[in-house]
Amino acid sequence: MTPSAELAIVNADVLTMAAHGQGASASDAVAVASGRILAVGKDAVPEVIGPDTTVIDARGGAVVPGINDSHLHFTAAAMAAFGYIPVDPAAAPDWTALASVIERAQPGEDGWIRARGWDDALIGPATGQLLSVRPEVPVVAFDATGHRLVVNREALRRVGVTSSTAPPIGGVIGRDADGELTGLLQDGAMELVNAALPPVPRSVLRDAMLAMQRHLHAQGITSLTEPGLGPASAGLLDGSGSTAALRLLGDLALARDLTLRTTVLLLFSGTGGADAASVEAGLASGLAAEYSDRGIDPALLRIAGVKVFADGIPRSGTAWMAEPYGDHCTRGSLVVVGRSEEERVAELGRILEVIDRAGLQAGIHATGDAATEAAVEALIRGTDAASRRHYIIHGAFSSHRTIERMAASGIGYSTNPLIRHGAGEAMRRLLGEERFGRHQPLRSASKAGVRFTLASDAPVASTDWRETVIAAVRRGTRATPGADRDPERISGRQALRAMTADASWQDHAEHLKGRIAPGMAADLCILSHPWPNDDVIEDLLESDIVLTLAAGLPVHERALL
Known part of the structure; x- marks a missing residue:
């Protein structure tokens, strides 16, 4: 006998994602x-609606697979939203206003003031504006990109950074025209502060994680990739993505408090100084088996691979580009170990081979075209890219040849249209x-x-994935609308497919999630309105998430209007 449904959604605009390419909308229930x-x-x-079936009338609203954010720093995002002093650009539009926010802030139980969210694209470059703020308390303010932080003089004293401190590989220590410290540390140099910070209390991190999980479910998100937890966490973002955070996720899964399907990339080297030896040592520690050794369902929480930083970002001058760029006309470089370009390229290849031999996936941060092309060529030469599904994160390209070689070798690509929109100018x-x-x-x-x-x-x-979809369709910036004839625009349904x-x-996990078809996981997001056409894609923001199901269970719901 055919089993009865526990839940049925009718009168819906169901985007099944069953057909590759544009997506499919061939169903209404x-x-x-x-x-x-x-x-x-x-x-x-x-045929499967029985007397005990809960029937939901979607009233024409779209039903899509649960959203899978394939590059979301869950731990750092949780702390940014629920653990630190938020820096709202509207409330702190310049450095003077930011200093006032910090002046009013209360130190945490560890004695530090930690803020997050400033953006030099909006408030101007950091040139020492916070050095003298709160002289009796150590202050650290993380920026919005995750690649910069500023500290005051007391924090510099506490962590031991002086005017004679040499920047680590891939890092920049900000100095003024006289060579004095400005309190700015970029990329690999952030580790000098993060490694000395007191660890985030477990109770604070746990509460922040659960609050972020509720927030993501309320946006229709049911899966994510956490791209970088482990022993090198001090070199990434705010440093909260530690081995302790990795284990806490496992504890939440075992306690059945984790409802987000989470894929984790391990981090054995931060934003500078990666080498094959550190990756080998990290894998030899057994950390990659942390969840499987504890009997955690891999469909809920699994360690998939290793995050590798090949370069930094253009705004810090640490992206490796084929041609000079920026105010200082730099090309940047790979941030892996090596005394020359050739040595660094070779070391990157060895790192990727180590990950591949371990049967793990490599997620490679490469923002410059030269870095992207070096990483792609290294994957093609030394790994089973198609089987492992190694992928480039962010990625810039000087020609379509690299894209074609990625396609031929089964190398994936993960990127962020909303960052392009926000930092576009x-x-x-x-x-x-x-x-x-x-x-x-x-396209x-x-x-x-x-x-x-x-x-x-x-x-x-x-x-908010709806903003990402709009940014991919429009390809505009905060200041400039996208061009109607932009050749790299994609459709809204293509963008949705990329997030499902x-x-x-x-x-x-294509056998488990990402499509609406019999036998697939019941990870679903119901919107209050039909999926909009591309010419009115902004209407997506008017469509509320009225129900989110994770494995068939409601993890967010609100009354239909």
Whole structure:
């Protein structure tokens, strides 16, 4: 006998994601039982509705697979939203206002003031404005990109950074014209502060994680990739993504408090100084088996691979580009160990081979075109890229040849349209119009056959996936609307696929999630309105998330209007 559905959604605009490419909207109903999709379509769903079935009238609203944010720093985003003093650009539009926020702030139980969210694209460069603030208390303020922080003099004293401190590989220590410290530390140099910070109390981190989980479910998000937890956490963002955070996620899963399907990349080297030896040592420690050794369901929480920083970001001058860029006309460089370009390229190849031999996936941060192309060539030469589904994170390209080679070798691509939108004018100034126009070539990637995903990179950008979809369709910036004839625009349904079906491919989980089809996990997001056409894609923001299901269970719900 056909089992009865526990839940049926009718009168819906169901985007099944069953067809590769544009997506599919060939159904108006879906039924769920035992955490799986039981039936799809107006002919099949009525057959499984029984007397105990809960029936929801979607009133024409879109039903999409649960959103899978394939690059979301869950721990850091949780702390940014619920653990630190927030720096709202509207409330702190300049450095003077930011200093006032810090003057009013109360230190945490560890005696530090920790803030997060300033953006030099909005308030201007950091040139020592916070050095003298709160002289009796150590202060650290993390920026919105995750690649910079500023501290006051007391914090510099506490962590032991002086005017004679040499910057680590891939790092920049800010100095004024006289060589004196400004309190700014970028990329690899952030570790000098983060490594000396008292650890975030477990209770604070746990509460922040659970609050962030509720927030993400309220946005229709049911899966994510946490790209970088482990022993090198001090070199990434705010340093909260520690081995302790990795283990806390496991504790939440075992206690059945974790309802977000989470894929983790380990971090054995931060934003500078990666080498094969540290990755080998990290893997030899057994950390990659942390969850499997504890009997945690891999469909809920698993360690998939290793995050590798090949370079930094253009705004710090640490992205490796084929041609000079920025105010200082630099090309940047790889931030892995090596005394020359050739040695660094070779070391990157060895790092990727170590990860590949371990049977793990490599997620490679590469923001410059030279870094992207070096990483792609290293993957093609030394790894089983198609089997492992290694992928480039962010990625810039000097030509379509690299995209074509990625497609031929099964290398994936994960990028962030909302970052392009938010930092677009700064990027345009640094890179020039031609290179900025080639930035995030999504249509070219689609035509070539590259599996790409779109992600927030939170806390760098908003977790609201609707904003990401709009940014991918419009390709504008905060100051400039996108061009109607921009050749790299994609459709809204292509963008949705990149955050559902193709994101599940990156996770090696296309058999489980990302599509609405019988037998698939009942991870669903119901919107209050139908999916909008591309010419009115901004209407997506008017469509509320009225129900989120994770494995068939409601993790967010609000009354239909």
